[in-house]
Amino acid sequence: MGAEDYRHEQEQETPSLDLKTLKVISVLGREAKGVVFLALIKKKCKDNGDKNIGSPYRRIWFARDVLKSFRDPLLPRLRGVVETDKIIDLAIDYCPGRDLNCLRKNQTEKMFSDDIIRFYAAELVLALEYLHGLGIVYKDLKPENVMIQETVN
Incomplete structure (x- = not known):
């Protein structure tokens, strides 16, 4: 993948997900920065954009951008972003x-x-x-x- 292809991939939007559209099935594990859940998406949500860029959530948005760049079957794909006033989470392949x-x-x-x-x-x-x-x-x-x-x- 060339630099131009990579920039084009980065410009594609990742859909925002709403907690109301997710059904939590179980806890898969606990990490240093949070909990990993197995959840099903009930329906798609409209993307709200990056309203928190430059906020304390910089690391999360960086992780989102890294996950968006993956195009390899050995690595997970980013499927969406869940954002509320209290949490921001990344939805990846199960x-x-x-x-x-x-x-x-x-x-x-x-x-x-x-x-x-x-x-x-x-x-x-x-x-x-x-x-x-x-x-x-x-x-x-x-x-x-x-x-x-x-x-x-």
Whole structure:
């Protein structure tokens, strides 16, 4: 992807979501800065724009812009933004396999086979290579932050 393509991708709008249009199914996990929920979108909302640019939410808007730039099957896609007076949240693809740490805990003897280790190591290298190609350095790599798109049998 060239620089011009990247700028065009960044200019595309991400839809705003309204809490009234979301049905929370369950809590998936807790992070240092918040809680991760599984939610279904009942209906689409109109985009309200970036009314908080330059606010204390700069990191959230930066994360939104980074997620908007992903065009790789190994990385989640940004599906929308939820914003109220009290919260701002990013809606990304659902990963039914949960995270790498949960998957490890479900393995016999709570460890992966050599083949599974090689598979996930290769997937991580490809994902990091893609991010580095975009000029992104991911500095919070740990099993709890590696989401699994499908479960492994």
